[in-house]
Amino acid sequence: MKLSPVGVLVVALGGLVAIIMWIVGYFGLPNAVTHRNLAENPPIESSINATGGTAGGAAPAAPGGGTQAQAAWYALGKDPKSLDLTITAQAGNNPMNFNGYGKGDLKIQVPVGWKVNVKFVNQQGQVPHSVGFVQWADRQSPTGQFTPAFNGSTGPEDKFKSGVTSEGESFSFTADKAGQYAMVCGVPGHAAAGMWDEFDVDAKLTSPVIVTPDKGTVTVK
Ligand SMILES: [Cu+2]
Structure with a gap:
């Protein structure tokens, strides 16, 4: 193959021009334009924040929990x-759950003598x-025979046994005796089917504690 002298010259000149342009660009233009100095310039901020919401807007509450507040x-109560x-x-x-937990997965612990105000929904x-x-001992009673742990701790007897639908109910009791107890649904068969969790009264505690498999141990303060 015979190379044309003109072609060789054009390719050589092209290469030379490219090298000159690179040298001019590298040394001639201001450094801030050509080279991003990562040590001096802050990193580019992402519009996505760490919690998964978009910057500048409140993250929507995640249904069913998750890591969001x-x-x-x-x-703690008023008193x-x-x-x-x-x-x-x-x-x-x-359906056999309290706040999503059943079969003892939820543990509520209170110091002896604390008053517990319950709102059931x-x-x-x-x-x-x-x-x-x-x-x-009654936590899985198939017959719905339950002995209240404290005075008034099952609320109104008829509502406890037959259950309530949408209206809910409220009651209060004082956890005046240390020990291991259970929080159950009083509708016959429900506790046996898993609608029970643990309720402990502990003389060593100074604040209530909530224990769950997914959120760990939380002190109520
Ligand atoms: Cu139930």
Whole structure:
């Protein structure tokens, strides 16, 4: 193959021009334009923030929990040494739950002598449920025979046994005796089907504690 002298010259000149342009560009133009100095310039900010929401807008509450903050169902009460609990029979795959937990997955622990204010909410339409705090040995009673753990700790007897639907109910009791107890649904068969969790009264505690498999141990302060 015979190379044309003109062609060789054009290719050589082209290469030379490219090298000159690179040298001019590298040394001639201001450094801030051609080279991003990562040590001096802050990194480019992403419009996506760490919690998954978009910057500048409030992240929507995640239904069913997740890592985003949601209103807690437990809080210290107005009076000293009192705990407010909102216990909800949640709608979902497993109807036999309190706040999503059953079969002892949820553990509520309070110091001896604390007052517990219970608000029960049933989100399951026409399936009746209730809540009461009973002896530990009764936690899976198939007959619905339960012995209240404390005075008034199952609320109104008729509502505890037959359950309530959408209206819910409220009651208070004082956890005046240390021990291991159970929080159950009083509708016959429900506790046996898993609608029970643990309620402990502990002389060593100074604040209530909530223990769950997904959120760990939380001290109510
Ligand atoms: Cu129930």
